[in-house]
Amino acid sequence: MSEEITRMPAVALRGMTILPSMIVHFDVSRDKSIKAIEQAMTADQKLFVVTQRDPEASDPGIDDLYHIGTVVEIKQLVKLPKNIIRVLVEGLERAELLEMEVSAGYLDAKVATFPDVKDQDYPGKGDEVGQQAMIRNLKELFQKYAQANGKISQELVRQIMEIEDLEHLTDQIAIHIPLYYEEKQRILEAVFLYDRYEELCVILANEENIMRIKVQLQEKVKARIDKNQKEYILREQLKLIREELGDDTTLDDAQHFLEETEKLTAGEEVKEKIRKEIKRFSNSAGNTSEAGVIRGYIETLLEMPWDKMSEDNEDISAARKQLDQDHYGLEKVKERVLEFLAVRTLTRKGDSPILCLVGPPGTGKTSIAKSIAEALNKQYVRICLGGVRDEAEIRGHRRTYVGAMPGRIANGLKMAGVKNPLMLLDEVDKVSSDYKGDTSSALLEVLDPEQNVRFRDHYIEIPVDLSEVLFIATANDVQGIPRPLLDRMELIEISSYTENEKLHIAKEHLLKKQIRKHGLENYTFTVSDGALKKMITSYTREAGVRGLERRIGEICRKAAKEILEEKKTAVRITESNLSRYLGKERYHVEKANEKDEVGIVRGLAWTSVGGVTLQVEVNCMPGKGDFKLTGQIGDVMKESAQTAISYIRSVGDKWNIDRGFFREHDIHIHIPEGAVPKDGPSAGITMATAILSAITEIPVRADVAMTGEITLRGRVLPIGGLKEKLLAAKNAGMHRVLVPEKNRVDVQEISGEIKKGLDIRFMENMDEVLELALCSQK
CATH class of the missing domain: 3.40.50.300 (P-loop containing nucleotide triphosphate hydrolases)
Incomplete structure (x- = not known):
């Protein structure tokens, strides 16, 4: 065999091998490859292509390439976007890579071609019968492969079966069957015809066996399962593949759960329970519904923090x-x-x-x-x-x-x-x-x-x-x-907030939060303390600050609209212009009466939105001794009113009340705002004082408010909600507040801010109440 040594530009291919007589295109993007192609086009359009051993290598040397490649002739070049060139080439002959160097920015290879590949001795060489046997064997293997593959066209099979030259038959089969580049490289490296023939026979036989086994696996799976159960099909295929290959490396779900169980931070009791459930899960593979229930239960147990704890702050x-x-x-x-x-x-x-x-x-x-x-x-x-x-x-x-x-x-x-x-x-x-x-x-x-x-x-x-x-x-x-x-x-x-507390909360928390929420951070938006105080007293009536936050959000929305409509850069809300944003005032604090009056007493009550003051009005008129209650009074307050009447009747002589007065007069007790339900065990002394004042016509001090329950003997019982009641008295401008003696401890716990300006007196019985509440005695 005579070798011809020559130098020519070279291109290293990734994941691709080109055989002689093969017409194929490939894309190149590396600068060295592009320059090698340009150099070949300026010469005889011939190029040496050789496959990389590692497709990921970006700058391969001679040791990174296979030593046998192919001399090709460039047929066509197409430029693509992103500096990519698509090259159409035809394989001419095998060549061995002897040397390679970078010259003028491209790979310059010294190669030795193999012009004659039939010099090797092999069985049947020169024997017509032996040649025919090899051709028939190769055709038979190809025909079985084509039948098993199912994707080889009948036209190609017919063309292959008509070839009678062994070398041409070997090359055409190698070119047209789909093979990995490593297998094509082995065929390329089989320089001698008989070596190539043997290599191709082994490849065809192996591929035919692989496809036959694959068909057998599919038939086994199909025989076991219903065609409509897609999930079951996939599981059975996986199971059979593992059985055939003996592959135990891939963990199934049960094994994965077992691994997670061992990693779990939990006691042995918990882990043992999970292991039992995993065993049940493994045995229920054929029952999809039961397996789903057990899977959900196992996943829940694995997600629970049995003994996992976070570290608390100790500062x-x-x-x-x-x-x-x-x-x-x-x-x-x-x-x-x-x-x-x-x-x-x-x-x-x-x-x-x-x-x-x-x-x-x-x-x-x-x-x-x-x-x-x-x-x-x-x-x-x-x-x-x-x-x-x-x-x-x-x-x-x-x-x-x-x-x-x-x-x-x-x-x-x-x-x-x-x-x-x-x-x-x-x-x-x-x-x-x-x-x-x-x-x-x-x-x-x-x-x-x-x-x-x-x-x-x-x-x-x-x-x-x-x-x-x-x-x-x-x-x-x-x-x-x-x-x-x-x-x-x-x-x-957590009791009601005072006005001062609400003001602090609004300034330090609510206002900042609403400014962020309404996108006003980049604009000058201010709300004066006076405006906030007015919002608290005249636009909200609540124990907390939820309604106050809504009012602040309302003025923020209106300010945002002003900024966009009127192109303003600054908005300031003051007490004087607040009504422009929130409308007219919604609530008015009922202040203390300006003068002392007969039969009118200011009581204190607790509601879900804080404390309020309630006026109790009593009128006496000629009648038949009837007793009337109006103003949506509840059962507890009705009993307090009846107790108060009984007490007043029991001390009538002390107050010079005519014994026939209660037979000849009707008494009417009314609490204004009749549509609002009122009830609670704290209005006894208020009603008793109002009744006695109406009967004796002694005025009640206008600046006195009171709260407490009364007994038939005139004792004053303790009440609840004292903080809210004192706050209501202060807001109404009351000077003196009468509370039960047994609430003294509760008063001590109330902040000085609320008690400031109030004269709080502690009462044990009605005599003390009447002494401080009535202006004078007849």
């Missing part, structure tokens, strides 16, 4: 700073939280308290819970209980039911990802009971420190430790919380 100063920054006032709540943090820091353990924040709407109960979570560095989970009637919402559904799921408590733990989050039970006083179960009773196990160490959710079934959870409940009214549930919680009352 009390930082926690105090966070709470003060987020909320103005609420000192009792803050102190209780800091006490809990101090105990937890000293003991490294301790039962988490069950705190219950009780107060009117809008006083910040929910938001303070979120601030506590941030201050203690705890995960925060909020569970709204308002209107929850189904016990399964708390305890979860049993897995025997369709669509079963964990209860809200267990689901909250799963969302938190740790076993010691802060869990807010919002509106705990609004849970209800019906035929589906008693929701409040289900909460007993959650909130009882003696029981929640092993809380049992019906879905999860494994006891869950809730002792590390910091529960905070919120409620508007203590009366709505069942007594057994209330007994397990530590009550912290």
Whole structure:
């Protein structure tokens, strides 16, 4: 065999091998390759192409290339976008790469061609019968391959079967069958005809066997399953492939769950339960519905934070700073939280308290819970209980039911990802009971420190430790919380805000929040203190600040419209122009009467929006001794009025009241604003004073307000809601307030800001009340 050595431009191919007689195109983008093609076009259009051993190599050297390549002739060039050239070439002959260097920016290769490839001795060489045997064998293998493949055209098969030259037959089969570039490279490196023939026979036989096995696998799968069950088909195919290959490296779902179980931070009891469920899951592969239920249960167990905990903040100063920054006032709540943090820091353990924040709407109960979570560095989970009637919402559904799921408590733990989050039970006083179960009773196990160490959710079934959870409940009214549930919680009352507190909250929190919300940060938008005070007194009537925030949002919206419509750069809201933004004033504080009057007494009452003053008016007129009550008075206040009448009749001689007066006169008690329902055990002394004043015609001091219940013997009983009532008295301009002696402790706990300017007197009996309330005695 004679070799011809020559030099020519070279291109390294990625994942592609070109054989002699093959016409094919490929894209080039590397600068060296483009310059090599340009150099070939300026010469005889011949190019040496050789395949890279590693397709990912960007700058291959001679050791990174196969040593046998192909000399090709360039037929056509097409320029594509992004500096890419598509080249159409025809393979001419094999060549061996001897040397390679970079010359003028392209690969210059020294190659040796093989002009004669029939010099090797092989069985049947020169023998017509041997040649024919090789041709027939090759054709038979190709025909079997084409039948198994199913994608080889009949026209190509016919053309191949008509070839009678062994070399031409070998080359044409190698060119037209789809092979990986490594297999084509092996054919290319078989320089001698017999070597090429053997290599091609092995490839055809292997490919035919692979396709036959593939068909057998498909037939086995098809025999086992229903055609409509797509998911089942895929699983059976995977199973059979693993059986045939003996491949145990790929983990199925059950093995994956087992791995996750071993990684789980949980006790052995929990892990053993999960392992049993995984075994059931493995045995239910043929039952899709059952497997889906078990899968959901296992995934839920793996997502639960059995023994996973977050690290609490131990810096009390930082926690105090966070709470003060987020909320103005609420000192009792803050102190209780800091006490809990101090105990937890000293003991490294301790039962988490069950705190219950009780107060009117809008006083910040929910938001303070979120601030506590941030201050203690705890995960925060909020569970709204308002209107929850189904016990399964708390305890979860049993897995025997369709669509079963964990209860809200267990689901909250799963969302938190740790076993010691802060869990807010919002509106705990609004849970209800019906035929589906008693929701409040289900909460007993959650909130009882003696029981929640092993809380049992019906879905999860494994006891869950809730002792590390910091529960905070919120409620508007203590009366709505069942007594057994209330007994397990530590009550912290959040009462109404004073005007000064509302002003601070508006300036430090609400105004900034609404400015951000309405996109006014880049404009000069200011609200004066006077405007805020007027909003508080004349445009809202509430215990909290929710309505105040709405009013601030309203002026922000109107300011935003002004800025865009009138091209303003600054808007200032003052007391004088506030009505332009909010309209006329909606509420007016009922001030103290200007003069002392007979039969009119100012009482104090607690409502859901704070304290108010109520005028009790009494008239006596000739009649038959009838007794009338008007003004939407409730049953409790009616009893107070009747008790007051009985008391006045019992002391009539002391006040020189004619014994026949009650037979000859009618007494009418009225509380104005008749459309508003009124009730409560705190108007007894007010009614008694008004009745005595009307009967004796002694005026009542206009600057005196009072609250307290009366007994038949004239004793004054304690009342609740004292802070709100004193606040209402102060806003009304009252000078003196009469309260029960037994409420002295409550008054001491009220801030000096509220008591400032009030003359608070403590009463034990009605004689003391009348002495201070009546102007003079006849």
